[in-house]
Amino acid sequence: MDLREFKRLTGEIMVTAYAGIAVFADVVLLIFKMLYYVVESIFWLIFPVEEKNVSGEVVLITGAGHGIGRELALQYATLGAKVVCWDLNENGNKETAEEIKKINETASVYTYRCDVTNREEVIRVAAEVQRDVGDVTILVNNAGIMPCHTLMDHTPEEIRKTFDVNVIAHFWMLQTFLPSMIKKNHGHVVALSSMAGIAGLPNLVPYCGSKFAVRGIMEAIHLELRDAMLPKQLNIKFTCIYPYMVDTGLCKKPKMRFPTLFSLVPPKTAAAEIVKAQRRNVQEASIPSVFFHINNIFRNFPDKVPLLVRDFLDSGVEAD
């Protein structure tokens, strides 16, 4: 081996060794950061994160004319936010605004009729909101429908509509309202998925598909914007909510073996949990919160174990 060959070889070895050390250092750093965040999250469990001030924020809620959406509108108004109520049902929406004004005369509340499945209408009404109120800084995609019978009994129109309202509308809303949030790197998007978006349920095949989709959409858009904002830190937050059964009338025939354990949650309580999760920048939360963790645990067992748990709890919805 001559000297040149020797130098070339040692050079190569050093480059490889250096790359190896760099990866090793990366892994060590990664592990330390992971440990740090675990400790941090334990800390936040004991001393809960302070809730964000939403006073002066413009909160748009779809489906604000009834149920969870109405309660969300009431609670955000109480917190001093400007509340923009969208619903297909004008009367329901008006009632929401009246209820808010009854509690608080000085509250800012605006109502608009909008079918969120109609892209042109979303864009047109959004322009009105921009004129009347300003940029929306908190978007709550809440409107949803839930046909409840076997897949074979669903009409094609029902299946399409379930996806139009529960999924496609989210794309129109995100495409319309994210640009102003991105420009200011400030905002929050909340979506109503469901426990049916985490675990499949009989009589809800299209609905479950639509709610699983919401979960994927929320995770993907978060990561996409996080990348797009680099090297700056993304300051648009995403919160995906998975309620089990809320007493709004949406769930017509709930079935439960242990009603005390799985009682229908009052819409007021559900809305309070959602507002709390949003103000604490929680990314995912079920209502009741323990369901999310129970699901995560049992999914790691062999297939037959979660089935046993399902059969034991014997809870779901019957066909309407």
Ligand SMILES: NC(=O)c1ccc[n+]([C@@H]2O[C@H](COP(=O)([O-])OP(=O)(O)OC[C@H]3O[C@@H](n4cnc5c(N)ncnc54)[C@H](O)[C@@H]3O)[C@@H](O)[C@H]2O)c1
């Ligand atoms: N109630 C429950 O048990 C439960 C459980 C899990 C998840 N969720 C989800 O929470 C959300 C709210 O549910 P809820 O029980 O308050 O429902 P709800 O039926 O009480 O209210 C929904 C509102 O959305 C409106 N809406 C429907 N289609 C619309 C459209 N195309 N454009 C605009 N508005 C429209 C309706 O007019 C209604 O006012 C839904 O996404 C639902 O899937 C509810």
Ligand SMILES: *[C@@H]1O[C@H](CO)[C@@H](O)[C@H](O)[C@H]1NC(C)=O
């Ligand atoms: C919240 O923000 C508003 C407006 O930005 C401000 O007037 C108010 O004092 C703040 N409240 C708290 C508790 O920080």
Ligand SMILES: *[C@@H]1O[C@H](CO)[C@@H](O)[C@H](O)[C@H]1NC(C)=O
């Ligand atoms: C009433 O509305 C104002 C203005 O939005 C708000 O600052 C205040 O906190 C509200 N008060 C109550 C009790 O809801």
